[in-house]
Amino acid sequence: MNLALWLLVATPTAVGVLLAVVGAVRKTAAVQSAAGLLAVSTSAVVLVLAVAVAVGRPSVQAPFLPGADATLAVDALSAVMVLVVAAVTPLVLLFATGDLGSDDARARFFGLMLVFEGAMLLTVTATSFVILLAGWEVMGATSYALIAFWWGKPAAVRAANVAFLTTRAADLGLYVAAGAALAGTGSLALTALPAASGGWLHVATAGIVLAALGKSAQLPFSFWLSKAMEGPSPVSALLHSATMVAAGGYLLLRVRPTLEATEWAGPSVAWIGAITALTLGAVATAQHDFKQLLAASTAAQIGFVVLAAGVGATAGGTMQLVAHAAVKSALFLAAGAWLTALGTKQLPALRGAARRHRVLGTAAVVALLALAGIPPLSLWATKDSVLAVVAEQSLALYAVALAAAGLSAAYAGRAIAVVLDRHLSVPPAEQVEEQPAGRVAGRVTAAVVVLAAAGAILGVQALPAIQERYADSLGGGAVAPGPAELAASGLLAVAVATVVVVRRRGHVVPAGRLGAWLTGWLALEPAAMRIAVRPVLALAHGLAVLDDRLLDRGVVAFPLLIRTLARRLSAADDRMLDRAVDGSAALTRRAAEGTLRRGEAAVDGSVGTVA
Template identity: 40%
Template structure:
């Protein structure tokens, strides 16, 4: 991997595309009451301009001369080895495309989705700030700048997940996300401490160049502590429990977090630090194993959900597991390709879900839907194409990117990861087609709920506004075709050539497998997808399944194994192993340390100050003879002291 920071110079496009979303956040926050609905148009326009500038920066990001690659914009210099700047190279460019491009579509969609919300301008201030925070993370040329962006992303997610703060569930979800991500932040800080102590620099180029000279133990410690940060931000087990709860935020927030920003930050971190992982085989095994396990666990938990947003949340957890596994084992191009394809179809899934939720007056339980294919045909086609893509059906983008990740695990010598990912593909097909069949086929099952809610007319399905449909329509083409465009040609694809300067050395270390092995991989994945689809079809789409759908779905919910309804007890374990002991320790501090140590120290300080004051005041008698006696005694002491000192000499 190239260790250079790129061609250093002045790149106004890079600087401008970074700062424009921050400008939007400031204006929407300061002048929101005056701008009203215009704040949404302003925020989306500035993010859109950032995307245009990112496209215009393509040549700067891909230029290479004298061992350098990309555009390096210096910002400030502190100490030797502690320079701060922006770096736009092929890796950060890909993330910038998604953050600003998909981000623009989501922000634009939000104008319709958030219409009528009393905090309309505040929402767009937060969304713009989120985009700026993520750009700070991916454009920084050093670990301190990356950590600043890392923290800002966590702060922005706290604001947006808890946006409807009048709901206690939203406040609790925001707090949970923030606390778990702080665990990752602490891991990141420890990694940076180790880097500074051993390399004496924070700049990517210097750190990566020094990687081969670091001891195996130090390098492994740096990689593990970095990965703690990545695992928290990208919802890898066991630090994943915040992600489903984050669905308490508005649906566009979920789309932005899952498709374009927060949860992909861990993938970026591992890919950016590829030279470190390449020299630590133990760290690669750890990351690859956790990624594969997360993909499997996320898929299993997705089968137990009925809330449409929580189903998509666990699908994100599973798909991010694929990406982390890919970049962890050294299949960088495949992992990043899956990130790129996933951004489009996951944004499409969440925005499509938003169309449904918006039309059904905030209904999110797919058991209370049904029959939406006839009532909402556009939403049906949106969800169908995205489901086909995420399941990896041949011809759709997920087919190309997911197969590249799975085959990459085999190429880099991890057959057990390879097998796990193939099984996960089948489970993914099952629960995603289950969502599609339950929500869109059969008859509408929300009538009883409408009657109980005094027959609210708003709960009848209706067509969303064009401003929500248009961004979703734009996403369909890349969601379907982007994988084929990028990965066509296999090892000689445009995607492989694009990243060759960064990851070419790693790719060359892949195991040479028989040509037939790639075809066998494709066949195995396709078979598992067909099996998952067939099971979902038999259980939810056949005429007999639709005949008594309400009763069948109720029975299935009641018979769901406790292991699944309790989400494999991850929350239960975290509550008992960490949360309750921390609360008990805090209570102990409150009972013992606070009153007897901290408060006691303050009280003792006051007591001794008073005692000293009383002692000194006792000498202030007001009698001249007493003062004269003190002066004589003091003078006598001085005389005796100097006489003794002179005698000693």
């Protein structure tokens, strides 16, 4: 079983690297067409391995540094996430085989997607900072390559830069946390963090929270998720559902004991999650682009996971992650299918889209109903599992979270109203983003149907027996929502969605400055430019000027100083030392001559005396 755990991580990573390298070297049609089949087959093998390790719960260890071994393990929480990642990936890759264009970059795409999967599996099975940082870094680097997959489009490259640099800035917190953990505990094991001494516990916790919020696009980092929509639709589906964006929420659930040990971290994280769910839900209602709506809703829905980690509702947060992965991957794939078939993802141009391709449209509407929280679909029960714990701790926090749940029904209802509209729209030329294919491949529809069905079936998580099983396995937040709470939240979702669909026909976008502010993602990117980027660039410019005017001149002046000093010393040597030598020689010569004369006189005197 230990071998299965190593293979779980190594298989997609190795095959992915092989595909990317071979695809770059051999760009033949045969290699590119075979890449998709190999990728889907590999992900199917990974799914089998995931089931094996989820059942067997192995743990493996490799020496790295004294007190800092590289360790992987599967427990109840990581078993759930391993299954989610491994189950969603093959369906996303199957979709990509039918949706991706037949250009010479298919092998690179499928290779990067497999490496992306391997990085997430490494992250969720990590029990030490050594492995966690490795998975975290590879995931970030691969996301950059996937968002900028169409590197010939300047917008895609710029978007990848924003996404990478934003998450990268937050990732620095994880390095700070690792250093603080080693200083405070003498170990890099995640389980040792609550016992960190002195202020190291608070430093480590702050670093982890910062990194997790950045990865999961929580406030104030949410804007990078909007930029990530420049990538291919399968990338969006995997990134938003089961990998990178989910990783931050998962990490906070993993380190819940550490959050609790600090006293301040839990409430702070809970409020950030709730406010993100509320504000990004409002952002989602204002979007005119379907993928942008889904992106904002991702930040909002993961906000419930972050909220769960903050209040200790580990079971509810995990259920929310599972349900959201199925629902959101289905919706992003549906958006990609409509983009391919109709040439647009603009909501005004998608009117009646569900009626054009009925099987695909039905699956998408089911997923949207689940996103709205309509009973008995999945995201109805999971939110209430979180809210039940929140209500026990803070009524103010509960009110914010409940309002966020109502907004879920609003933005999902808006999308439903558009795609089910009886008046089919023909996209105007300015809203056509690519040449429409006019059809949807069978495997594309199949992938969306399976994921949407999973999003519906996962409503069984509302059953008391299932909730008790989650609570017993994961611990924390064992408060289950009662029938009255479930009924109330279900009625709220139905009422809000009905108002939006029937009365407003999807026109719920606020007008004026508020609408522009929400459509522009709360102006978070310009704010980040003013608060962080420009001051840093100004500091860098100042240091560059200092370097040019002081350090560079110092470097240039120092040899000149040495040369001048050498010249002066040389002149001094000529004037003083040489004269001293000459003077010494003259004195010596005079002394010798005097001695010689005295010697001659003495000899002559002696000779005269003898004579």
